[in-house]
Amino acid sequence: MYSYIVLYSFLLGITLGSFYNVIGLRVPAGQSIIMPPSHCPSCGRRLTILDLIPVFSYIFLGGKCRTCHSKISLLYPIIEAGTGFLFLFSFLRATSIEEMLCGWLLVSLLMIMLVSDLEYMLIPDKILMFFLILFTIFRIIYHTNPWWDALAGMATGFALLALIALISHGGMGGGDVKLFAVMGLLVGMKLVILGFFLSAFFGAIIGIGGLILGFIKHRQPVPFVPFIVLGMLTSFFFGDRLIAFYLNLTF
Numbered sequence: 001m002y003s004y005i006v007l008y009s010f011l012l013g014i015t016l017g018s019f020y021n022v023i024g025l026r027v028p029a030g031q032s033i034i035m036p037p038s039h040c041p042s043c044g045r046r047l048t049i050l051d052l053i054p055v056f057s058y059i060f061l062g063g064k065c066r067t068c069h070s071k072i073s074l075l076y077p078i079i080e081a082g083t084g085f086l087f088l089f090s091f092l093r094a095t096s097i098e099e100m101l102c103g104w105l106l107v108s109l110l111m112i113m114l115v116s117d118l119e120y121m122l123i124p125d126k127i128l129m130f131f132l133i134l135f136t137i138f139r140i141i142y143h144t145n146p147w148w149d150a151l152a153g154m155a156t157g158f159a160l161l162a163l164i165a166l167i168s169h170g171g172m173g174g175g176d177v178k179l180f181a182v183m184g185l186l187v188g189m190k191l192v193i194l195g196f197f198l199s200a201f202f203g204a205i206i207g208i209g210g211l212i213l214g215f216i217k218h219r220q221p222v223p224f225v226p227f228i229v230l231g232m233l234t235s236f237f238f239g240d241r242l243i244a245f246y247l248n249l250t251f
């Protein structure tokens with residue numbers, strides 16, 4: 001039974017991941033997520049079930065379109081596999097159904113935002129609104145934290161990022177501010193604060209490393225969502241342990 005649920009979590013993750021690619025690519029461009037059906041962006045051939053099996057199609061097709069042999073972006077299978085493993089990991093780490101669902105929701109939001117940010121450098125309001133409603137319903141049904149912590153998390157996520165946006169004069173976009181507010185509602189105040197600092201930490205380390213190694217140029221705009229993904233997931237999965245470890249060091 002256990003191994004079935006493990007397998008199911010992974011399969012659900014890669015299937016939804018494939019859908020998250022579509023959402024992240026189409027919604028910011030103002031396209032419908034249903035019409036037209038999936039097609040090769042180079043030759044326009046409509047994709048069949050054989051092209052659409054998450055991760056496996058990419059591997060079997062060698063990362064190329066069956067008709068025109070143009071390359072398929074590596075981002076798609078990465079998002080699919082990433083969502084699969086993170087769904088699986090959420091299940092393995094969770095101590096309750098609520099916690100698992102909370103992990104799945106957070107991963108879902110982050111994966112869609114990752115696609116959109118890498119493709120368009122954009123965090124679309126429409127998707128944020130959808131998740132704001134979804135997270136609100138979740139927090140009403142499941143009391144993972146006290147209700148005021150959801151509001152405090154949202155306010156803190158907003159205020160912290162708005163402050164940084166003001167100080168950095170546009171180094172942080174309005175989309176990042178709203179994204180942290182929405183995530184704060186789901187994970188609460190403590191984890192959203194930690195998630196923010198970890199995101200900034202990963203951003204600084206990789207940013208400085210990139211400048212030194214020369215794959216990022218000075219003043220080149222860099223998408224920030226990849227660091228938010230790293231920071232928030234670290235905070236969500238390991239936050240309580242990290243905070244306990246830190247408190248042990250200082251006191």
Ligand SMILES: [Zn+2]
Pocket residue numbers: 040041042043044045065066067068069070
């Ligand atoms: Zn093609």
